[in-house]
Amino acid sequence: MTVPEGWLYENTPDNTARFVLGTVGENPLICVGVNPSTATPLKLDRTVTRIARRAAKNNYDSWIMLNLYPQRSKDPDGMHTQYLPELKAQNEKHIAELLRGRSVTLLAAWGELIEKRAYLPEMLDGIAQIAEQGSCGWMSIGSPxxxxxxxxxxxxxxxTSLQSFDMATYLRTL
Structure with a gap:
């Protein structure tokens, strides 16, 4: 797929995993979900459509969707029962390159879906460590x-307004 101008789209050659989907801008709202479904720059799904609208409503000039685990599945129940270390490593590499030590806003947005697989808290911990290097701030949609x-x-x-989210405390509760 040719990526349209003004879009970010990073996936595996066979399209079974997606690492980054979003629009280009200087002040992005970067959302972290559980896993990607079928959304592409040419066909957004409900979740990324809502992220794009929420970003605009909160004065961000762009939005980016990342995920704890990059395997594409319309239903989180379809995710691998054991994570693939190479997918974890590729996901973290893409996230680190995207953040590049910048201080940006990350939107914690996985809901109770984080409980679908035992490995998801470990995926979050790796991403949180990358975000911490850039002094990124975490937000949530309303209260937990x-x-x-x-x-x-x-x-x-x-x-529902965005509010500060204490990632360090949250990770200790998982």
Missing amino acids: LKRHHPRHPSRAPYD
Whole structure:
């Protein structure tokens, strides 16, 4: 697939994993979800459409979708039962290159889906360490859920404000 101008799209050659999807800008809202579904620059899904709208509503000039685990699956139940170390390494490499030590806003947005696979907290920890190198700030959509997870973008009304999210404390609760 040829990536349209103004878009970011990084995936595996066979398209079974996606690392980055978003638009180019100086002040992006960078969302971290659980896993990518089928969205591409030419065909957005509900989650990334909501991220794009939320970014615009909150005065970001662009948005980027990252994920804890890059395997494409329409349903998180379809993710690998054991993670593939090479996918974890590729995902972290793409995220580190994207962040490049910048101080940007990351939106924690996985909801209770983080409980779908036992390895997902480990994936989050690796990403949080990369983000910490750039002094990135974490936000969530409204207050955390009952089990302390940040809300998923498709399950929160647009008028729900972004608020600071304490990633260090959250990681200790997982």
